[in-house]
Amino acid sequence: MVKEVGRKLIAQNKKARHDYSIEDVYECGIVLNGTEVKSLRAGRASLIDGYATVENGELWLAGVHIPEYTQGTWTNHEPRRKRKLLVHLQELKKLHLKVKEGGITLIPLQLYFKDGKAKIEIAVARGKKAHDKRADLIERQSNREIDREVSRRRTGKDQ
16 A cells, blocks of 8 residues: 655635734644544545634544545544544643633644644634734735835836
8 A cells, every 4th residue: 555645735724814813833633533534535624613622631623524424324423523632742731821821722724634644733823803903904915015016126117
């Protein structure tokens, strides 16, 4: 059997960077059932309502939707069940301390296969207010305009 090499993106939470300011990102392994893996290999998953919690010294992922495998039988999995995440003990302690301080949420950013193993990126994030979102949008637009002007002057079209 040929071993997979590289990274294959399955799902990503694009809205997370808009709604939250990301402070830190961790890569975690994820404990899955057989039909969940088959469904992920078909490229089906949604991270939109997902979040992670620290419970009883373990990291758990909740709210992530992995649909049932179409060719599965009675052994199919529950689509929105809680899934255990695998992190090093030191990382788990850091995450637990950050979440305890308040105002911090653990949200999934990306779900992917890395060298044949399912991995998920968990971000330590702080929610943005509406005015923060507007400020980010204005900054992004001004940077885009500056880049356009610089490239136009570089090519000589402005003369």
